[in-house]
Amino acid sequence: MGLKLALDDFGNGYSSLGQLKHFPIDTLKIDRAFLAGFPENDDKAIVHAIITMGRTLGLTVVAEGVETGEQLRLLAELGCHQAQGFYFLQPLPAEEFRHWLDHYDPQVVRDALR
Numbered sequence: 211m212g213l214k215l216a217l218d219d220f221g222n223g224y225s226s227l228g229q230l231k232h233f234p235i236d237t238l239k240i241d242r243a244f245l246a247g248f249p250e251n252d253d254k255a256i257v258h259a260i261i262t263m264g265r266t267l268g269l270t271v272v273a274e275g276v277e278t279g280e281q282l283r284l285l286a287e288l289g290c291h292q293a294q295g296f297y298f299l300q301p302l303p304a305e306e307f308r309h310w311l312d313h314y315d316p317q318v319v320r321d322a323l324r
Contacts, residue, residue: 281293
């Protein structure tokens, strides 16, 4: 059917290392708690370890809670596949989102990674 599963908020609660061997997941999402203050805080090593582990297991790694270009650049350098967060867009009403999507320029994100 082409369905894929993601383990959300990895590192908190039931989303732990033990769960990786029990579920047929495709994606590992790093919890936003590890990105708060990143990269200045001590969580850089944890984020790097999660990315490395996810990639080694053949999973797509997504970072939640990206708020700055610096975070995005560092995550890309560490090998994170995808990111989501307010850096890209704040929550919008549906009509405003449609307008944004009609005018979206992916080059903006590519430029941020340089």
